[in-house]
Ligand code: GLC
């Protein structure tokens with residue numbers, strides 16, 4: 001099972017601008033984070049992942065870095081950072097930085113120089129090309145709508161940006177770029193950070209010659225993911241980064257790698273690959289999209305059989321060969337309880353059921369700020385209340401192609417990244433305890449009902465349920481390392497599985513909907529000796545586990561000891 005501290009850890013993701021504001025300017029900051037470290041320690045988290053806090057003009061909330069080795073003044077100073085790191089370490093927690101190596105801000109001095117002239121020494125730090133037939137060099141579509149190419153008059157060439165035009169892609173074919181990036185990563189490691197999330201790392205290599213993508217619909221831009229995602233050479237570059245820099249530190253790394261399945265993921269995280277510890281997969285994030293090709297905005301209902309198939313694939317393929325990073329929400333996704341649960345009638349139970357799912361899978365659980373109190377999607381009425389560049393670009397593009405406001409807003413209510421970016425709801429006071437000023441983005445109006453102060457006081461709250469789940473992980477190695485086996489693969493409402501490590505076995509039973517199906521225990525399992533470890537409902541005396549009627553969104557985890565060598569111990 002190859003034990004590692006990062007396999008036994010629970011990660012808590014902070015979106016700094018929305019976490020805690022210490023100075024009343026309406027934007028979260030490092031001193032705000034410091035003031036909440038006791039809250040996080042108390043919850044039991046081990047690692048804090050902080051989204052980018054580097055100097056940045058903020059066109060994509062920090063994912064557009066203009067100085068990798070400085071802190072954005074809105075978040076504080078380098079002294080504040082050093083203090084935060086010390087305070088995290090002194091509480092026995094660790095810090096994972098979010099590093100954007102695929103692109104910089106257009107205001108990064110490298111790009112400012114690069115665009116000066118074709119013979120500027122920094123020209124080849126970015127990807128510049130001449131136009132073709134009076135238009136951009138190829139037909140690739142950006143993640144944030146429109147072409148990936150931006151025309152720059154000064155030198156009469158285009159630069160490539162997979163994200164917004166304020167985020168030019170770095171040219172990883174240039175060894176000078178690689179040297180600079182390595183140097184910078186080493187600089188942070190020497191400061192004592194404990195790991196990195198590598199943003200958009202799957203995209204650092206683009207297909208040779210930047211060819212057009214096939215264009216079946218005849219539109220001007222095409223989703224060309226396969227021409228800039230997970231290409232072979234990415235692995236050479238990551239191994240190089242590992243051997244030259246990462247190898248020397250006991251850290252944790254996770255890559256953001258959309259568009260791959262578990263077998264491909266093993267190329268990044270397989271034991272002995274010398275690349276990354278984990279990757280974030282996206283397959284389950286596309287369950288409610290009409291097709292991967294149509295993008296995220298085309299929303300359809302998701303189904304449980306597909307979820308089981310995807311998660312089981314990851315669980316079984318990576319077991320003993322790599323390691324999973326499990327998540328249901330982050331700063332780019334809608335709130336998990338609104339998406340996979342019921343945030344109206346069963347917010348409490350369904351949030352706890354989803355938490356059980358997240359924490360009982362094999363892999364490191366990543367939870368996102370506010371998830372532990374069951375925060376929900378924001379769904380603002382007016383587009384004017386949205387801040388996210390992806391959402392705003394999408395809105396404009398759809399409006400320009402004649403789609404009605406109502407229809408666009410429907411998709412935005414379900415999928416906008418701002419759903420997860422409203423300020424953390426600390427208490428029921430004005431500003432939700434997040435700020436004494438005017439928040440940079442509106443609060444979710446339900447903060448009076450849903451907030452951390454209330455949740456901490458209520459022993460039955462979602463918060464306390466998460467706390468218990470995290471504590472259980474520390475007590476039972478089987479939660480960390482146990483092998484997964486799916487039960488009832490074709491049941492449309494119940495997701496059940498076992499986890500087995502030597503003589504310990506867990507049985508996890510989750511009702512994913514608001515109906516009341518009966519769980520029937522498979523023949524090869526026995527209820528004898530099963531002890532209830534955690535559940536989101538009180539259980540009645542004399543229940544028959546062999547045939548157990550489940551209540552809406554009910555979750556149960558049992559543990560038992562099985563004789564070594566017994567049938568059940570083999571799976
Ligand atoms: C990643 C980040 C996202 C950002 C993008 C560009 O997908 O998670 O927030 O917009 O990369 O850096």
Ligand code: CA
Nearest residue numbers: 021023027029
């Ligand atoms: Ca502030």
